[in-house]
Amino acid sequence: MKTTGTLKIKHIAEIAGVSVATVSRVINQNGRFSPETETRVRKVIKEIGYVPDSMARGLRTSKTNVIGIIVPDILNPHFAGLVLELEKNLFAQSYSSVICNTNESADLEKKHIDTLIAQHVSGIIFISGSDACTATGSIPVLYLDRRPMEYDEGSGLVIIESDNHTGGYVATNKLIATGSKNIAIVCSKTMDYNQKARYSGFRQAMDEAGLAIGGDRIFVLDEVSVHAARTKILDAFPRSIGIDGILCMTDTIALGVMTALHELRIAIPSDVSVIGYDDAPLAEFFQPPLTTVRQDVVQMAHTAARFILNMINGELPGSRHTIIPVTLITRRSTR
Amino acid sequence: MKTTGTLKIKHIAEIAGVSVATVSRVINQNGRFSPETETRVRKVIKEIGYVPDSMARGLRTSKTNVIGIIVPDILNPHFAGLVLELEKNLFAQSYSSVICNTNESADLEKKHIDTLIAQHVSGIIFISGSDACTATGSIPVLYLDRRPMEYDEGSGLVIIESDNHTGGYVATNKLIATGSKNIAIVCSKTMDYNQKARYSGFRQAMDEAGLAIGGDRIFVLDEVSVHAARTKILDAFPRSIGIDGILCMTDTIALGVMTALHELRIAIPSDVSVIGYDDAPLAEFFQPPLTTVRQDVVQMAHTAARFILNMINGELPGSRHTIIPVTLITRRSTR
DNA sequence: TTGAAAGCGCTAACAA
DNA sequence: TTGTTAGCGCTTTCAA
Numbered sequence: 001m002k003t004t005g006t007l008k009i010k011h012i013a014e015i016a017g018v019s020v021a022t023v024s025r026v027i028n029q030n031g032r033f034s035p036e037t038e039t040r041v042r043k044v045i046k047e048i049g050y051v052p053d054s055m056a057r058g059l060r061t062s063k064t065n066v067i068g069i070i071v072p073d074i075l076n077p078h079f080a081g082l083v084l085e086l087e088k089n090l091f092a093q094s095y096s097s098v099i100c101n102t103n104e105s106a107d108l109e110k111k112h113i114d115t116l117i118a119q120h121v122s123g124i125i126f127i128s129g130s131d132a133c134t135a136t137g138s139i140p141v142l143y144l145d146r147r148p149m150e151y152d153e154g155s156g157l158v159i160i161e162s163d164n165h166t167g168g169y170v171a172t173n174k175l176i177a178t179g180s181k182n183i184a185i186v187c188s189k190t191m192d193y194n195q196k197a198r199y200s201g202f203r204q205a206m207d208e209a210g211l212a213i214g215g216d217r218i219f220v221l222d223e224v225s226v227h228a229a230r231t232k233i234l235d236a237f238p239r240s241i242g243i244d245g246i247l248c249m250t251d252t253i254a255l256g257v258m259t260a261l262h263e264l265r266i267a268i269p270s271d272v273s274v275i276g277y278d279d280a281p282l283a284e285f286f287q288p289p290l291t292t293v294r295q296d297v298v299q300m301a302h303t304a305a306r307f308i309l310n311m312i313n314g315e316l317p318g319s320r321h322t323i324i325p326v327t328l329i330t331r332r333s334t335r
Numbered sequence: 336m337k338t339t340g341t342l343k344i345k346h347i348a349e350i351a352g353v354s355v356a357t358v359s360r361v362i363n364q365n366g367r368f369s370p371e372t373e374t375r376v377r378k379v380i381k382e383i384g385y386v387p388d389s390m391a392r393g394l395r396t397s398k399t400n401v402i403g404i405i406v407p408d409i410l411n412p413h414f415a416g417l418v419l420e421l422e423k424n425l426f427a428q429s430y431s432s433v434i435c436n437t438n439e440s441a442d443l444e445k446k447h448i449d450t451l452i453a454q455h456v457s458g459i460i461f462i463s464g465s466d467a468c469t470a471t472g473s474i475p476v477l478y479l480d481r482r483p484m485e486y487d488e489g490s491g492l493v494i495i496e497s498d499n500h501t502g503g504y505v506a507t508n509k510l511i512a513t514g515s516k517n518i519a520i521v522c523s524k525t526m527d528y529n530q531k532a533r534y535s536g537f538r539q540a541m542d543e544a545g546l547a548i549g550g551d552r553i554f555v556l557d558e559v560s561v562h563a564a565r566t567k568i569l570d571a572f573p574r575s576i577g578i579d580g581i582l583c584m585t586d587t588i589a590l591g592v593m594t595a596l597h598e599l600r601i602a603i604p605s606d607v608s609v610i611g612y613d614d615a616p617l618a619e620f621f622q623p624p625l626t627t628v629r630q631d632v633v634q635m636a637h638t639a640a641r642f643i644l645n646m647i648n649g650e651l652p653g654s655r656h657t658i659i660p661v662t663l664i665t666r667r668s669t670r
Numbered sequence: 671t672t673g674a675a676a677g678c679g680c681t682a683a684c685a686a
Numbered sequence: 687t688t689g690t691t692a693g694c695g696c697t698t699t700c701a702a
Contacts, residue, residue, distance in 0.1 A: 009681095021688070355696080393678095
């Protein structure tokens with residue numbers, strides 16, 4: 001086994017006593033060739049340790065077996081989990097993943113997309129929800145977890161998301177079932193479609209229970225961070241009256257809320273129940289352990305990987321709009 | 336701005352009224368061309384949104400501008416941070432990153448390396464500490480954070496790591512300075528070189544203070560996880576006597592330790608001080624906020640990116656063995 | 671300062 | 687069944 005890379009298809013052809021075309025046919029299993037030829041060629045390839053130059057091949061076929069993954073923030077465990085599972089599934093099908101962290105910047109995202117296109121990636125998975133997919137030409141594209149617009153049959157977009165409406169609904173119902181009546185909600189200024197859906201679930205549950213949604217019980221953060229949530233609660237909570245349950249749009253927010261509540265000497269859950277969203281890796285070790293809505297990251301990524309591969313092969317994805325169920329994880333931050 | 340990807344250098348040349356060679360020269364900043372030509376060409380490129388085909392370019396130059404990054408676990412915030420910064424630095428220099436998660440499996444790592452080689456990556460950064468770099472042929476390779484063997488001038492390895500010995504040393508000294516005398520240490524069964532170095536710092540500090548290292552105060556975990564740490568402390572702590580300080584090899588371990596201590600109704604830090612390692616994103620929100628050793632992930636990644644690029648360009652890396660300083664972050668888990 | 675043209679290694683028509 | 691050959695889009699001599 002010599003150092004790969006220096007030998008070309010021409011050498012294989014010469015040694016095997018055939019033409020380069022034949023070697024190519026054997027490698028790619030297309031066209032016809034006699035069994036003897038195939039055996040001879042394969043033998044030479046193996047002996048000599050030949051590996052086709054994926055660059056030349058890619059130039060010729062414009063197929064790379066590389067998938068671009070656009071992700072807003074790989075430090076967020078939810079996205080990291082998605083990326084990890086995606087990479088795992090794709091790799092198992094002989095696809096490489098190029099992960100592009102956008103840090104929520106549209107500019108950076110655009111640059112990344114240009115690079116991916118220049119690399120001729122076979123497909124792009126957007127976890128970012130940006131509408132930059134319009135710039136991707138004819139490359140198969142799919143949205144995972146986030147999406148750029150209200151779902152519309154005619155848009156032609158392929159979307160895989162988790163059941164955010166139900167998530168918000170069951171979380172709120174949990175709060176209601178355990179005795180909360182004056183329920184607050186903490187969300188971020190940039191309400192994306194996921195948060196909107198969670199909010200609509202919240203509203204449905206409140207409506208069904210005949211509970212009012214107080215405008216002064218909707219806390220809006222400038223950004224999603226523990227710090228922002230803590231500050232907001234510290235500032236606004238003392239002025240609010242009678243809040244006995246808080247629905248947080250993410251576990252990160254929930255941690256900030258709980259931290260503030262501790263500082264205000266408000267007991268969780270006896271005074272106030274807190275519920276999060278995502279089931280972050282550490283959520284079970286918060287004080288108290290956090291009741292939260294778990295998204296099925298494995299299933300989401302698995303489905304996305306399958307669908308993008310379908311699309312690359314010119315097939316239809318299993319579905320244009322897939323909604324993955326969520327699970328309520330009950331711990332001790334609710335009564 | 337049209338859809339990129341379908342236009343080639345030839346189109347730019349036609350529109351700008353020059354030859355493809357000139358366009359290529361402008362893009363690559365080599366050869367000579369008049370300032371007016373350059374301006375005109377750049378304008379067209381920008382207007383039309385042209386991006387060179389990296390495949391064709393790669394075929395021609397046999398340079399891919401892709402770096403492989405081997406990482407054990409992207410879900411670990413420490414590694415995720417490293418990867419994020421690496422990707423950021425590399426992207427700024429027009430390099431793409433292919434992130435390969437090994438899940439600590441040597442088999443999977445080997446497969447990933449084969450793929451990277453077939454893709455003709457320009458270089459590989461190992462965050463995994465595996466010795467699989469021997470299989471990479473003549474591709475520039477560099478170790479970041481972890482390494483496969485005791486440092487040896489003659490090995491020819493390029494290693495960038497953080498100052499683990501000093502980290503263990505200052506952490507232990509913090510414990511000692513705040514009154515701990517019977518100090519325990521929690522590490523994992525698979526003591527890698529980082530943990531060994533932290534341990535040697537611990538030992539030096541203990542020696543200097545004339546403190547004994549009790550064999551019954553060394554807790555060894557089967558794996559690094561909150562759960563394993565919690566279980567171990569719950570089981571072993573009640574049998575140990577007089578422990579008043581605990582040095583944890585990672586923040587994850589520290590969280591498990593603190594959780595167990597809470598359950599055992601042992602107060603932190605008044606009964607026992609706890610100190611962690613890594614300064615995980617959530618460490619400041621633990622109850623109480625965790626004193627820990629922060630590694631300079633940004634500097635580590637920055638250095639690694641610079642060095643691998645050096646090596647790819649046939650230069651020597653800045654140094655064969657770089658040690659990045661650490662910082663003690665004092666919070667309230669120590670007295 | 672610029673252009674023409676020869677490939678980089680491979681695949682896929684088209685011929686034989 | 688096999689071989690010949692024309693490019694894929696780009697960089698880079700070599701000439702002008």
